[in-house]
Structure formats: structure tokens, C-alpha cells
Amino acid sequence: MEVGYGSGEKTGFFTQGRRSLQALAVQFIVKMVDLASSIKKLGQDDPRRVIHSLKVGLAITLVSIICYYQPLYSNFDETAIWAIMTVVVVFEFSVGATLGKGLNRGLATLLAGGLSIGAHHVANLSGNIGEPILLGFFVFLQATISTFLRFFPEIKARYDYGLLIFILTFAMISVSGFRDDEILELAYRRLSTICIGGAACVIISIMIFPVWAGEDLHNLIALNIEKLGNFLEGFGDKYFSTTGDEEGNDGNKFSEGYKSSLNSKTSEGSLANFAAWEPGHGRFPFRHPWKLYLRVGTLARECAYRIEALNGYLNADFQESSDVSTVIQEACTKMSVESGKALKELALAIKTMVQPSSADSHIENAKSAAKNMKSLLKSGIWEDIDLLKVIPGIAVGAILVDVVTCTEKIAESIHELASKGQFKSVEPPVSPENLPSEQNQSATSAQMVNSHHVITVSESTPAAPPGESSSVPKAS
Amino acid sequence: MEVGYGSGEKTGFFTQGRRSLQALAVQFIVKMVDLASSIKKLGQDDPRRVIHSLKVGLAITLVSIICYYQPLYSNFDETAIWAIMTVVVVFEFSVGATLGKGLNRGLATLLAGGLSIGAHHVANLSGNIGEPILLGFFVFLQATISTFLRFFPEIKARYDYGLLIFILTFAMISVSGFRDDEILELAYRRLSTICIGGAACVIISIMIFPVWAGEDLHNLIALNIEKLGNFLEGFGDKYFSTTGDEEGNDGNKFSEGYKSSLNSKTSEGSLANFAAWEPGHGRFPFRHPWKLYLRVGTLARECAYRIEALNGYLNADFQESSDVSTVIQEACTKMSVESGKALKELALAIKTMVQPSSADSHIENAKSAAKNMKSLLKSGIWEDIDLLKVIPGIAVGAILVDVVTCTEKIAESIHELASKGQFKSVEPPVSPENLPSEQNQSATSAQMVNSHHVITVSESTPAAPPGESSSVPKAS
Numbered sequence: 025m026e027v028g029y030g031s032g033e034k035t036g037f038f039t040q041g042r043r044s045l046q047a048l049a050v051q052f053i054v055k056m057v058d059l060a061s062s063i064k065k066l067g068q069d070d071p072r073r074v075i076h077s078l079k080v081g082l083a084i085t086l087v088s089i090i091c092y093y094q095p096l097y098s099n100f101d102e103t104a105i106w107a108i109m110t111v112v113v114v115f116e117f118s119v120g121a122t123l124g125k126g127l128n129r130g131l132a133t134l135l136a137g138g139l140s141i142g143a144h145h146v147a148n149l150s151g152n153i154g155e156p157i158l159l160g161f162f163v164f165l166q167a168t169i170s171t172f173l174r175f176f177p178e179i180k181a182r183y184d185y186g187l188l189i190f191i192l193t194f195a196m197i198s199v200s201g202f203r204d205d206e207i208l209e210l211a212y213r214r215l216s217t218i219c220i221g222g223a224a225c226v227i228i229s230i231m232i233f234p235v236w237a238g239e240d241l242h243n244l245i246a247l248n249i250e251k252l253g254n255f256l257e258g259f260g261d262k263y264f265s266t267t268g269d270e271e272g273n274d275g276n277k278f279s280e281g282y283k284s285s286l287n288s289k290t291s292e293g294s295l296a297n298f299a300a301w302e303p304g305h306g307r308f309p310f311r312h313p314w315k316l317y318l319r320v321g322t323l324a325r326e327c328a329y330r331i332e333a334l335n336g337y338l339n340a341d342f343q344e345s346s347d348v349s350t351v352i353q354e355a356c357t358k359m360s361v362e363s364g365k366a367l368k369e370l371a372l373a374i375k376t377m378v379q380p381s382s383a384d385s386h387i388e389n390a391k392s393a394a395k396n397m398k399s400l401l402k403s404g405i406w407e408d409i410d411l412l413k414v415i416p417g418i419a420v421g422a423i424l425v426d427v428v429t430c431t432e433k434i435a436e437s438i439h440e441l442a443s444k445g446q447f448k449s450v451e452p453p454v455s456p457e458n459l460p461s462e463q464n465q466s467a468t469s470a471q472m473v474n475s476h477h478v479i480t481v482s483e484s485t486p487a488a489p490p491g492e493s494s495s496v497p498k499a500s
Numbered sequence: 501m502e503v504g505y506g507s508g509e510k511t512g513f514f515t516q517g518r519r520s521l522q523a524l525a526v527q528f529i530v531k532m533v534d535l536a537s538s539i540k541k542l543g544q545d546d547p548r549r550v551i552h553s554l555k556v557g558l559a560i561t562l563v564s565i566i567c568y569y570q571p572l573y574s575n576f577d578e579t580a581i582w583a584i585m586t587v588v589v590v591f592e593f594s595v596g597a598t599l600g601k602g603l604n605r606g607l608a609t610l611l612a613g614g615l616s617i618g619a620h621h622v623a624n625l626s627g628n629i630g631e632p633i634l635l636g637f638f639v640f641l642q643a644t645i646s647t648f649l650r651f652f653p654e655i656k657a658r659y660d661y662g663l664l665i666f667i668l669t670f671a672m673i674s675v676s677g678f679r680d681d682e683i684l685e686l687a688y689r690r691l692s693t694i695c696i697g698g699a700a701c702v703i704i705s706i707m708i709f710p711v712w713a714g715e716d717l718h719n720l721i722a723l724n725i726e727k728l729g730n731f732l733e734g735f736g737d738k739y740f741s742t743t744g745d746e747e748g749n750d751g752n753k754f755s756e757g758y759k760s761s762l763n764s765k766t767s768e769g770s771l772a773n774f775a776a777w778e779p780g781h782g783r784f785p786f787r788h789p790w791k792l793y794l795r796v797g798t799l800a801r802e803c804a805y806r807i808e809a810l811n812g813y814l815n816a817d818f819q820e821s822s823d824v825s826t827v828i829q830e831a832c833t834k835m836s837v838e839s840g841k842a843l844k845e846l847a848l849a850i851k852t853m854v855q856p857s858s859a860d861s862h863i864e865n866a867k868s869a870a871k872n873m874k875s876l877l878k879s880g881i882w883e884d885i886d887l888l889k890v891i892p893g894i895a896v897g898a899i900l901v902d903v904v905t906c907t908e909k910i911a912e913s914i915h916e917l918a919s920k921g922q923f924k925s926v927e928p929p930v931s932p933e934n935l936p937s938e939q940n941q942s943a944t945s946a947q948m949v950n951s952h953h954v955i956t957v958s959e960s961t962p963a964a965p966p967g968e969s970s971s972v973p974k975a976s
Contacts, residue, residue, distance in 0.1 A: 333805065426809075426812060
């Protein structure tokens, strides 16, 4: 194969090289365009990400410049290291996470500093041979205990970062070969630089387009419930019209939304943790009941599991169109649509932070539809039927009854959230003709706790059936 | 109320004080006992946590001592800081997470060091006024871009920590007021200390009772599937015997197990990410198909959603005991028990890493039971029935048919995992009398891909119905 280094081959080599270079360049450009479009998509999905990136850049640059021009410290790199490091590590996406990390870092440094100075002092007393042994023992002990503490779920949720910094600071200070007065200066310098970095983070995080974890949690829960509602509102018509003909793709598209709430437990939990660090902001006071959102989220997830089962029937290739399903069709569609509407009203109530009064009537409608279906099935007009054909329709009906129960539970938990979170008790967009008096708006929260069921009745929409008022005896 | 400082009151004050002190002491002791028991529980649940804590303590002490006695560096605190910090931040519970963080830290430091030296050099050329402006611009640019990159899910999963360290190192070095040769020395020192810390972490993590994320993922998936199997095995008897009488508490206890797989998506994902960093260990070679475990996990979760729906019927207060349910009882119980057994066989196959051949016969049994139920319902012996009473039984039957389909999908995905992961093709505990030849064991993986269905048949247990062999035509 080796023919020698003829000039023809050389040209071939160069042409080949140029071609493969061209191919590489084209590939590179395609990749870059892909990358650019995915970057654009990421930014468009949530423009706050772009803003957050700029904020981090600003904070780091600011702190770097302060350190650069700061005449206070003679030895530059040490101080700059801690200030910049604090910004890089502490600056998180939401205000709550930033505050939590900043406080953890500051307090852990303070605590570990104090303890390690004590440990250093004790070790100093025990002479040249005993000192390293004692110091090693102290470091080992605190590192082991702190690491173990990080396994406790409650501690991990809130103080994980603090424990990390505690281990670090304690080991660093107690092992360092400084004299006591030098250590005090080191500790002072570290604390002051951490304060500079932390303050820069917190101020920029709060002042420039703040991202509140609490608000995110609030919106996430509302959105998840709305998606469940969207599915249910469309499900009845979809199911009873498509069984037989195939519109799978369109059906899939409309139903995908609810799936996000199946796996949102982790993000809800961490958002609630961050929210607990946040001061009052916008519509949310300092001690807003964030834990209650988690309960609403759990109930919504249980409802989503039922909806996942319903979705299975949408895509199933069961034969359908028995007598039974045509009879229960109306009741099923009503259950589905009414609980969907109820969920959407509840989501709207969370979003706008008003008492979710109008949802109750939809729930009553759904419950009466469920009763209706049961009595239809009970009425004994069924003779000589093919049970196999009946199965899917009846199974869907049974799951829908379950969904109605779930919806009721969700409504209850949101009522509790509304009263503890002091949601407003008027709802102008739903019944503007009622024009509730100003007294309602200024009602104390204690009154609101007991009054939302009563308000429900006085603001009932015209569409509500007579069965709706049955919720009043329950409340009293 | 102020009567003066009589001695009687003084005694009263002291007695009161002593009493409240005693109360405080009792409270404290009770709290401590509580704490001790919860620490004990945490340690007993997973003793590896205690070992991990001791390992971290050991690593930090070791690195501290090395730094303490290291004559190489004159300025102690700086070097100790980086080595200790590396250990504290990099040492994670599993080997994979530790390796991932260590590599991220090392590579990011190297890359950022190189780039920042370049930036520093360029800025130096632009004179006294231009230098800080250019440096600030560079720092701002890299911090913004790196922070934005951290929002990409794929990048966040594997390189989040590396980007953090990149921002940090770049800002620190480029802003520091050093001359070029000083910077090189700083970069060298930082890298060498990070290497010391990282090496200590990795060596201790791997040498002393290693915790492999891959093995954890493997066991987690097997355990989740086993729990689903446990529920299904018990469900049939439980449901058809308890409808009517109330044994809710016991029922709840037996069914709680499967719930853990409803929310295990996040932990499965992170374990798979960590596992990708790990070298070959024990039964797992270097490029074990960890991604396939995620697919099995997703399918298991879909099955768990169905089981969640089944569980709802266990606790429902529907009336039951219609003619229909007594007729389909046998078929339902068989579906449930057989798919439960299949899942448990599959879980065992994963655990012991053998081809899951014996599960197929159980799946065939479950499928024939499903057919059986359908033909029973079709047979038209149903006249004059109360559909309301029939609903729950039929709904349970329909969900069980769904569960059988899920089980089949899980089995398929595990077959794929078994062939790609080169599981052994013999299964001694199930059919010891068959004694498959050694050739099977030494079969190449390519053969195994195509042969597992055939092996299934040749190893079929005596209990398998004739319908079982129908899986062979499908495979060929």
C-alpha cells in the first residue's frame, strides 16, 4: 500500500484534508446552530434564568472589584478568595435558597470558629507531643459527628450546607499552626469577607428581579391543579367520542400536561424549604403556611395517579359502545367536566389568592352526577348484556367517582390553606353582579375561617343545582 | 404583689428555681434519650452511614496531619485550606459521587487556571487603566455564561460542580494582583493540594467499605419490583376475603411497601448519574448499562400507579359480593398472584444477575387468566344483574389486566437489561434438576440476546400451562 510520497498523492492528501476540514466546519456550524437554538429555548422557557446568570456575573464582578481596590487587607488573594467563593457558592436561583445558604455559612463559620479556638487553646496546654494528637482527635470527632448528622432528613433539608462549612472551618482553624491572637485575626478576616460576599448576594438577589421560592411553589401548585382540571374537562368528550376511531396523537398532546405533577414531589419539597427562609414579599407574609402547600400537592398527586389510570383507557384498544356506556356517558362526562371545572376554579383561587367559593358548586354537581350514575346502574334495566363490552365504561366510571372524591379532598385542603393563608374572601371575576360589600373584604381572618362556607352559598352561581346548598349543614 | 425580700420568699424562689431546673434537666434527659434512640435507628437502618461518617473523619484528620507536618509549604493555612476543603466538599456517600466531584473539581481547576492566566496576560497588556476594566469584563462574561450553562439539565446532572469551581477559580486567579510567575506558582500549589485531598477521598472511599452507587441502583430497582410483587401476591386473597369485613389496619400495613417506588424517580436518576462515574466493581463491569435500569424503574413506576388504584379498592367501602365477582374471583386472584410471582422472580433475577427465564411462565399464566376472565364475562350467562354491585369487582379486574400488561413490559425491559448487562443464563435455585450445561454459562452476549426466549422454554417449570410456549413464535 505504501507507494511513496508522490506529488499526486500529496495533492490528494491536501484535497482530502481540505474536504474533511470543510465537513468538520459544516458539522461545527450545525452543532453551533443547534446549541444556539437550545440556548434560546432554555432562555425563552424561563427568562429569569438569563437574568439570574447576569445577576451572578454582576455580583462576582462587584465583589472582585471591591476586593481589588480594597486597601484594608494587605494580602490580597486570601480575602478575595473568601468573598468570591461566598458569592459563587451562596448565590442560588431563588431568594430563599440564597438566604438559607448565606445564613448557614455565616452562622456555621461563627460557631465553628468559636469552638475551634477553644479546641486549639486546650490542645496548646497539653504540650508539644500531646497537641497534634489532641487536635487530630478533635477534628476526627467533629467531622464524624457532623457528617452523621447530615443523614437526618430534617437536618439535611435545612442545615446541610451549614454542617459542611462547620466541618471545614473547624478543621482549618484548629489544625492551623497559628498562635491564638493570629487565629482571632484570621477568624475576623474570614467572617468579614464572608459578610461582604453574603451581603452582595442577598442584596442583588432581592433588589434585582427577585425570584421568590415561595411564589414559585404557589404557582407550581396552582399550575399542577389547573393541568389536572384541563385533562378532566376534556376527558369525557374525548373518551366517549374517540372510542372506536383513532385520534391518538391529538389525545396524547392534550393529556400530557398532568404528568408533570406525578413527579413534582421533590421540587415541591425543596421549594417549601427555601420558602421558609424568605421574608415577607408581595402577597405573602413572613410566616405564610408553606407546609400546607405540600399537603395540597400530595393530594393533587393522588388525583394525578387516578388520572394516569384514566389516560390508560384513552389509549386502550378495548371495544366500546355498549348500551351501558351510552347510558352512563352523560353522567361520566358530567363528573369529569364538573370536577375539572372545580379543579380549575381551585387553581384560579390559589393564583388570585381568594377564597375558593365557586368551586364548591361544581363539586356538588360532580357528586350528584356520581349519585346519578349509581342509580342508573342500580335501576335494573340491564338484562342480557355482554359484560366484556361493559368493562371499560364502568371502570372509567368507577375511577371518575374516585376522582370526584379526590377533588373534594383537594378542595378541603385548599379551603384550609385559604383560611390559614388569609386569602381574600371576595371573588369578583366569577359573580360580578353580586357585588359583595366591603365588610367582607375587611373581615378578620378568624371570621374567614368559619365563614367561607356561608359565603359560598350567598355567592352561588346560577348554574348550581339545588343539591349545592347541602354543604351548609356540613359546615355548621 | 411586691411584699419585700423576706427570707421565706427567698426560699420559695430557690425552691421554685430548683424545681424548674429539675424539670429542665428531666426534659433535657428525655430529649437526649429521644435523640439517642433516633440516632440508633438511623444507624441501624443503614449501618453504612456510621461507617461513612467515620471515613470522612479519617480522611479529614489524615489530610490535616499531612498538611500539619508538610515541610513543603512555608505558608501553612493556604495549602491546608485547599486540601481540607477538597476533602470536605468532595467526599460523598458513594464512590461514584466522590469520583465525579473529584474529577469535576480537578478538571475545572485546570481549565479555569489555564484560561484565567491567559485572560490575566491579555489584561496586563492593556495598561493600568484598561486592566481592571478588561478583567472585570472577563470575569463577568465567564460567570454569566457558566451560570447559564448550569441550567441545562444534562450539564447540571454531570458537571454542575465543575462549573461552580470553574467560575470560582477563574475569578480568583484573574482578579488577583499577582504577576504571571506568581500566578503559576499559585496555580501549581492549588492543583497539588487539590490532588492530595482528592486522592485521599478516592482512596479511602474505595478501599474502606466502599459504597457503590451502581450497586445501590441495582438493589433499589430489584427491591421496588419485589415490593410490587409482594403487594400483588397478597392482593387477590386480601380483596376477595376482606370486602365486607373490616381489616383496614392490617391491609394498610401489607400494602405500604410499594409506595416507595411512586416517588423514587429522583433518587434513581442521581444514582444512575453517579454510577456512570464508577469503575468496574464486583459483579458490574465498567460500562454496565445503567441507563437501562432507569427504563425498568420507569416501567415499574407505571405499574405502581396501577397498584395505587388497586389499593384504593382495598380501602373503599363499596358493597361487594355479587354473582359476577364470585365468578371472576378465581381469575382475578390468579392474575394478581401470577403477576406478583412473575415480578418477584424478575426481582430475584436482577438481584442474583441471572436471566429471568422462570418469570415468563408466570406471565403466561397471568395472561391466560386474563383471557379466562374475559371469556367468562363474554359467555353471556349474565341476566338480571345489579350493575352497581358489579362495578368494583369489574374495575379491579380491568386494572389487573392492565397490571399484567405492565408486568409483561417490565419483563421485556429486564430481558434487555439481562442481555446487555451479560447476566448469567442459568438459574440454579429455581430449577436445580434441569442442570443446564456449562456452555450456556460461557455463551457470548450476542448469543444471549437472541437465546433467552429459547432458554425460557427449555427451563419451563412444570406448573406452566400449554399457553406458555406461545412466547416462542413472538421471539423468533
